[in-house]
Amino acid sequence: MPAAETLSVTPLSDTPFGCTVQLPSYANNDPANLNDSDFTALYESVHKHLVVVIPGQAELSPKSQYELTKRFDPSIPQPKESSGAGYGHGKEFRHEQSVLRKDGTTVKSQPQVQILGQGTFEANEPGNENGEFISLTHPSHTSFHHTPLTDAQIKHDHRTRFYRWHIDSALYDLSPPLVTTLLGIKVPPATQTQNIVYEDSDEKLELTQGATCFVSGAQAFRNLSEEDKAFALATTVEYAPHPYIVISPAGATSDGLTMVSEGKEIPFDKLPEWEASKVKKLPMVWTNPVTHEHHLQVHGCCLHKLHTTKDGHTTTLELEAARKKAHQLMRPAISPQNVLAHAWKQGDLVIFYNRGVWHSVTGEFKGVNNGKDERRLMHQCNIASGYDPKTEV
Template sequence: MPITVLPLENQPLGAKVLLPDGCNDPSALSEEDFKSLYDALMTYSVVVIPGMEDLKPESQWKLTTKFDPTCDQTGKSYGHGKEFRHQNSVLRRDGMTIPDQPQVQVLGQGKWPAGHYGMGELELRHPTHFDFHNKPLTDQEAFEEHKTRFYRWHIDSALYDLSPPVVTTLLGIHVPPASRKQTVHYEDTGDVLEVTQGATAFVSGSNAFESLSKEDQERALKTTVVYAPHPYIFISPARATSDGLTMVSDGKEMPFEELPPWEKSKVKRLPLVWTNPVTKKHHLQVHGCCIHQLVLPDGTVLELEDARKEVYRLMRPAIHPDNVYAHAWDKGDLVIFHNRGVWHSVTGQFQDGERRLMHQCNIASGTDPVTAF
């Protein structure tokens, strides 16, 4: 029996995938079944395979690489390391590496005893908006009124030297009860989105592009995003807008001359719109927090503050509650998302003593995304 693809009901994107009877390792799917899984991912942008809590890190890594033949299949290069672990990077505390499978990161919350795949005692920290947003919620709002924020809407990528991964795989091994709810409050419109505690939020870049006016679509198709060198270090002294879409421009970014050594040739210049290789749809794909410039079709260059304002204008409609799929984690969920077709964000915060344990894998691609006309 082939894999079964079930589009998620009443959601703007996503599908549930059931593996063939007797298969508990998606990295071992037949060529035909994997092609069906690949096509489902490109079509629905996010797929969820339940019951994968025993999936080994090696299998998760092998599965991740199968989606992109251009990425390093040897395991020697995987696209995180010095850049993400630098003491000044905003990503430095967001995960730990499995020693025997360094392509797979351990994420989560709380203290865990030694022994998890050869690791010592773990103290994991769920990233929250408190130390990233310009004006965070108060403790009363967060822990008594159960409000939360989109932490940072982003694409998984170093955005310097290395090309963005095609997919990310995220495995929920230990997750809090799905019955615990929190609410995202949109400060500019008063809208509210209810999510489960620690939900991962997804937005379709295709839906974002299609929501633009024809004029904006035509301009976006020929616009280039220039990212800052070592972008996660560049933005580390700055703070984000309350919706996690971009950064507040108040001059706090780290000066280029104070960044680690960088080369102009390794600065990422990527299209603002990326084309899906299966559906041929256009996806508005931009990491609004890490941009430095926008180069418009007529050659006009928007510098930092103006570039942020422009991508914010283009991105903001896409995170309306009706456009967001907030995945409510169950133990064993393996979520695979098309990193070149969606933006995603952490949500939620945990009380002291609450715990979560997850495995994440994404591998830098061998090629940059393109816009096909």
């Protein structure tokens, strides 16, 4: 299909939300080149459709991906750009105790962009921006869930799980990014399917190997009872300091929504240095600035407490009770009919509204399996915002 003169938006079919975008011809297949009018259309599409797919972007440079991502949020602080620290990589994510410590490496020429994937890549391989040998590990629930699937369930039943439903954010000191851009540079052919079996119901979701799953926070909020909507609107989520380190000894629930409470968390006095003023306390409900819809936005694995204020009085749910309440509110949203499971094609650039969706990795990869190349190489960019999300009631 020839490129149009203006940005073209087409809703995805047979999915709960999402759209594809065709770039105008003048952009030369680089979304960073969009004029102000077409970028405004893209900005609104991300907020309305929540997940936007721009195909054919395998050659997109890390510089263009960064510039495009940054353009969505003029509030992004400037001083930290050169170090790539604006999102919270480095000390927060690369700490040896963090559950995120194996999740990729940094593009040397553009440190705001992270390299994710599975398998080893030689220095001279196409797509390897760093020009040196890199080894990548696809996150697997087997190293994060309290009770993972058995080898037989994975190998013979072709099962997988939602690894961890989350919002991209350091959740300490830094504010959540507005958008995330995720680029599939090398993607195995979408010929193998895997299944998610819901262990608390008879539901089942079939998806392609390594699909990234999304759910709408707006739909999650709409589906709540009136009582739960009132609770969510009145509640602030307090996250743990250095939350990805705190939860590292614990195990996640089988649906990836939160953690199993067994008292295994690292005590706060055993953490790297932290300041109470930098602990994140965020609304449970965030307002979409374009649609003005309410989105239920909770990182269930990293929360520490829930504070609910009604008639001037605040009640607090401590860790175990807070996890149970968050799980009760979030669980209906991940039923199969609500999930957008993006089946990656090489060159897909996915832009998602990080303050309006939750997402999860799925899939089990081996790197090379019976002679089949299952390696995957991706670039991800998201940058901490200059302001916290708010709820407008």
